[in-house]
Amino acid sequence: MREHLHDVVVVGGGPAGLAVALGCARAGMDVVVCERRAGVIDKACGEGLMPGAVRALAALGIDPPGHPIEGITYRQGTTVAHAAFRTDPGRGVRRTVLHDALRAEVDRQGVPVLPATVTDLAQHSDHVRTGRLRARYLVAADGLHSTVRELAGLAKTGTARSANGPRWGLRRHYAIAPFTDTVEVTWAARSEAYVTPVGPETVGVAILSSVRGGFSEQLAAFPDLAARIAEAEPVTPVRGAGPLRQRTASRVAGRVLFVGDAAGYVDALTGEGLALSLTTAAELVRCLAAGRPADYERAWKRTSRRSRWLTEALLWTRGRPALAPRIVPVAARAPRLFSVVVDQLAR
Incomplete structure (x- = not known):
């Protein structure tokens, strides 16, 4: 008996992969997700959803609980710059809460999520195969260090680093009532600290740096922030990610398409990662539904251009x-x- 041929296999059950799975299911496609990690997936992430990300989630029928975010605040010593979002608010949402909401909707749509690890990839004229799965297309949403990107031969090596060298991210949550209704970014010599309210009694603190070190060591570069949370109880372990910049030669390799961090990543400096993942996921689904997967590369570049240019410039x-x-x-x-720049980031 000939094996079942799916329309789409999605590799990776994070927000980008689940968004693609939802879009494909609602477009009438036979889709299956491969995710080796069991349970709710967490990740080192600033967790501030820009207004554009909130709207993209709403289009998928997702409305995760969190804390309203009214804008962006930059701090450096006693100097403070603030810009409010001009239209809708953003939202601080725990990554686990976001994953829960997306996964619940995927389950409601009847999309299978298989506990599978992808270790092989073979492309044919009319399908792609990984393990025992066959599909017309495979979507790689398996993160910064994408296995599929390596299997497809699209990983680019070379000077994929910032002027300060590779950058890394760390994140931890504290039990403290939010002391801001914005994402507060405090700047130090070689790092930035992001404070994001994610609930009535919880804030997330994420640190991006070009210097390797533990969370406490990194937090020491921000004495005012460290003093502010000194009495607060840490409620999650430290999570890390990096190096952040990842390059890929293309977003389309035959019948394999890339989305989210697997499609290439510049930096988390502007906080647009989730918004970009969701909007490019929608473009990918549109291209597949139209039977024009090759159009996705152009659509990805068009959709991500503003974000990439702003992030690269900063x-x-x-x-x-x-x-x-x-x-x-x-x-x-x-x-x-500053307000104009923040407005661009918020879209």
């Missing part, structure tokens, strides 16, 4: 010792310019 400035200390002062002295 990261380039961040890596110049003469310019980096001026980022927050310029934002504070030019609030209209």
